[in-house]
Amino acid sequence: MADAAFDLVVRNAQVATASDTFDCDIGIRDGRIVQLGQALAAGRDEYDAAGRVVTPGGVDAHCHLDQPMEAPARMADDFRSGSRSAACGGTTTVIPFAAQMKGQSLLAAVDDYHARAEGRAVVDYAFHLIVSDPTPQVLSTELPQLIAQGYTSFKVYMTYDDMKLDDGQILDVLDVARTHGALAMLHAENADCIEWLTRRLEAAGRTAPRYHAHARPMLVEREATHRAIALSQLVDVPILIVHVSGGEAVEQIRWARSHGLSVFAETCPQYLFLTAEDLGIDDSYHGARCVCSPPPRDKRNQQVIWDGLSDGLFTIFSSDHAPFRYDDPQGKKPHGEEVAFRHIPNGIPGLETRLPLLYSEGVLGGRITLQKFVELTSTNPAKAYGLHPRKGTIAIGCDADLVVWDHRDTVVRNADLHHAVDYTPYEGMGLKAWPALTLSRGEVVWDGRDCVAREGRGRFLRCGRPTLLPQRPEGRP
Template identity: 45%
Template sequence: MHDLLIEGGHVVTATWSGDADIAVTDGRVTAIGSNLGPATRRLDARDRIVMPGGVDTHCHVEQISGAGLMNADTFETATRSALHGGTTTIVSFAAQHPGKRLRTVVDDYQALAARGALIDHAFHMIVSDISGENLTQDLPALIAEGHRSIKIFTTYDKVRLADEAILDVLWSAREHGALVCFHAENDGLIRWMTRRLLDSGRTEARFHPLSHPRAAEVEALGRMCLFAEFTGQPIMLFHISTREGAEVVRTAQARGVPVVAETCPHYLFMQEDALKLPGSAAAGLICSPPQRRADDQQALWDALDTGVLQVVSSDHAPYRLDSTGKFAHGPDAPFNRIANGMPGLELRLPLMFDAMVSQGRLGAQKFVDLTATAPAALFGLATKGRIEPGFDADIVLWDPSRRVTFGADDLHDATGYNPYAGRTVTGWPDTVLSRGDVVLAQGQLDALPGRGKRLAMARSGAMEPVADAPATRLDG
């Protein structure tokens, strides 16, 4: 006797699609096919596309920024929003600031998530201070406990690491089995452009894209690829935004560098012209790297198609449009004093479903791969991202015909605005299951804070170092 049968749907995974029923017992998929036998409960999936729940591996939740500003979402509000958008697993950040013990930071974030998260979750460790026992004791111990993802910034005053420290972290990750992720932009180029813009009176939010020149991304991506090549340590490059950036990744991969990379919906669906608004009106669209041009969008889609980019994440970074968030330094603050980031957890899958499934760009199976299967596999989330026997029954029933036009403030996070207001998408997550529980149905949430579980990352193939890298030849 199965606990649950999901019947009559059109099932789509990263590798196949077809009409099938899905049996679930003890929160996991046990069988896929027809005539699967009796079940305690049945869920009608006729006229629905049945897909794995989304896995969003780039979310800033209940996090203090490098500038000391708490973002808008708690784990409860962020994961509530995730469910409304069809995402059933997130990887957020445990953000270390200089002077903090890494162990304490991770424990504190885990406690916040244990109290509030509605869905399963894991953490990237933001490493900004390798002094004391952070590198020698805390980092290896935390990796052994399943925190196998490390985030490094090459820019921003409070969190960036210098090159020598980056190499130390890469070497520790190599020794202990972790993936190192990068926000890779050249700090000097950003500082220089920001100073020139401010000195010339170009202080409004619409000038933010100019302060993050394309060269800043290209140089830092290339440097991190060289570091990965030298150490043999696998890396992931976050939020690729330019065609040149995608080309850096492609050429590095072609010469055998262990590098994977992602992009985000705001680079695929939004251009820098969207910020050409007077005064502070563009503040809600400020993010880093910034939005780029139409030819960059085409290059990113091409890179997703060819496998140069493996993941589409949200980079959910929510700040309210008030004194607690974007305008913490006043409504007329210059662009460099406006918090970077936009809400995206709830928007990622509907935007991508509309483009990839409803409009047919790259197709439904590729949609599943980019938004669920590949991110789960890369980060060692061993029971997530697939509809297969033995995997968690994190499943979404999509209504492929439902059309939704985004409103000004219709998201379920705590941000208070929708950066895609006025945009219409076709296809909507109608019913969402997490470990076999129906946690969302027809817009009604049925999940309590704290039901989400912390996931330990297994060591994945993406974390395996190159054996004979130049840095290993210390006696050469």
């Protein structure tokens, strides 16, 4: 149909955005949404959504793909397998991290990460930065230059010896964020408390994976969250606390909000669906699969996180996908050995399961609204990281990134997933929905059975100013 009005029409869609739900057809041309309406003219291709829910493609704003690691650790997913997995789970934009190693130029870290991504991704992607060595050159030149070039968010760590910054360094980095209009993300755990507890546990011979949670009790997250809030207040700059795990950190964030501070928060599936018992109830090594930081808490804290998703405490729901194979000398068994918990690579896989888990147990489980689901998984991440309105909503002019949802019983099986990890922590979990179709810029990338996207079709996205931030004039007032 050479004279068709549209390249593709998605018909009979129950469209859901962060604010509305409405029935319409979606007309797509040149990868963009160009018309929303009833009984649209013919498209060259047609897809009948048959009254099913259609949401914007997911934006996973916190995931790790092919990130440089110290040997022997190596991430299982590169941009090829990771982005394929994202597409099959309804995510059409991923934002992993260009990580600076200590002693390395931040510019060199970004160049290296582009080389890792080029020609591999099947969905669109942007980069956060990780600042681990804020030298005068980085602070005065490299970081401002990269922000101006579209890398408008960066993460700093308050734990991990090879990544952590002290309070003075964090203040310096936050000052750059304030001056140049970037968003700083903080991993909030008290490194000194963790190290002290770890040494005591090791001295007592308590080194099995389950003791990872003992070394990282909620108070170490609470204290670091409190300190991060104080540092941001001192500099007068918004921050985002990532992967919040439970009630004690939540209390600190609620306090900050009640005092008018711009403190945003993110959480992840592991804090809704896993508990500390998943790290093991005995000294077996199987729990290494669920070692992540902060660790999962308990059932009571799961409810605290659900409440925070429902009532607006949390701005973003991300996967924190950190893909290490369990039975692998480059993964959870370094050099092929079962090691003490301090040496187990941190992180669990979750790119593909993030949206189905929250849609099934959140929306269909009656815990959050459909609009809140869209807000948490797509619209707010796009706004927070300067990609909205191109990404994160269904409106005229936006990229045609869409997910059609199939309400059907399904069981999570790692054998059915598309990442390169040899397990999922959600194995055997029954869900009520899965994406029936994923479109990225109007192209089918998941057809309900397989990833059908061409490798390398994903585009790098330069981010604008985060639209969740106050709009200050350029430079300090």
